[in-house]
Amino acid sequence: xxxxxxxxxxxxxxxxxxxxxxxxxxxxxxxxxxxxxxxxxxxxxxxxxxxxxxxxxxxxxxxxxxxxxxxxxxxxxxxxxxxxxxxxxxxxxxxxxxxxxxxxxxxxxxxxxxxxxxxxxxxxxxxxxxxxxxxxxxxxxxxxxxxxxxxxxxxxxxxxxxxxxxxxxxxxxxxxxxxxxxxxxxxxxxxxxxxxxxxxxxxxxxxxx
Numbered sequence: 001x002x003x004x005x006x007x008x009x010x011x012x013x014x015x016x017x018x019x020x021x022x023x024x025x026x027x028x029x030x031x032x033x034x035x036x037x038x039x040x041x042x043x044x045x046x047x048x049x050x051x052x053x054x055x056x057x058x059x060x061x062x063x064x065x066x067x068x069x070x071x072x073x074x075x076x077x078x079x080x081x082x083x084x085x086x087x088x089x090x091x092x093x094x095x096x097x098x099x100x101x102x103x104x105x106x107x108x109x110x111x112x113x114x115x116x117x118x119x120x121x122x123x124x125x126x127x128x129x130x131x132x133x134x135x136x137x138x139x140x141x142x143x144x145x146x147x148x149x150x151x152x153x154x155x156x157x158x159x160x161x162x163x164x165x166x167x168x169x170x171x172x173x174x175x176x177x178x179x180x181x182x183x184x185x186x187x188x189x190x191x192x193x194x195x196x197x198x199x200x201x202x203x204x205x206x207x208x209x
C-alpha cells in the first residue's frame with residue numbers, strides 16, 4: 001500500500017502497532033482524485049499486546065462514492081504485516097521527513113479526525129470490544145451536526161457505509177462514515193441505516209443534500 005508504514009514499539013508480548021502516513025504518490029491536479037485521497041483513512045488491527053511473529057492487518061477505509069467520482073481503481077486496500085523487532089525500542093520500517101505525530105490511548109492509535117475526548121474515548125472503547133476486552137453495543141448515534149475539517153471547499157454527497165463491507169469489523173462502517181464527514185468542509189451528521197431491527201450501515205448526511 002503506497003505511502004503507509006507500520007511502526008512497532010514496546011516489549012515482546014506487550015507490543016503496540018501504529019500506522020504512519022508518508023503520503024500517497026500522486027502528482028496530478030485532478031480535483032476528484034484529490035478529494036478521494038482526502039477521504040482515505042488507515043487502520044491497523046490488532047494493534048496492542050503483540051509479539052514478534054504476530055500478523056497485523058492494515059486496511060484503507062474510503063468512500064466508494066468518492067472513488068467512483070474520481071474514476072480510480074484501487075489496486076490494494078488491505079495488507080498484512082509481520083511484527084518484528086519488539087525489544088522495548090521503537091521500530092519503524094520506512095522513513096520520511098514529513099511523518100505525522102500520532103496520539104495513542106491505551107495502546108490504540110487515534111485517527112486524526114477524532115479531536116474531542118468523547119470521540120476518542122468512544123473509539124478506544126470500540127477497539128477494546130474488537131479485542132475482546134469489553135462488551136460494547138453499537139456506537140451511539142446522536143443527532144448532533146458536525147463541521148468537516150477540510151481546508152478546501154468540498155461538495156460531497158451523502159454516502160452510506162454498509163457493515164457487510166467490513167467483514168469481521170462491521171462497526172468500522174460507523175467510523176468510516178464519521179471520517180468521511182470530517183474529510184469534507186461541510187456540516188454533516190451520521191445516521192444508522194436499520195433493517196429488521198438490525199443496523200445494516202451508517203450514512204454520512206450532509207446538510208446541503
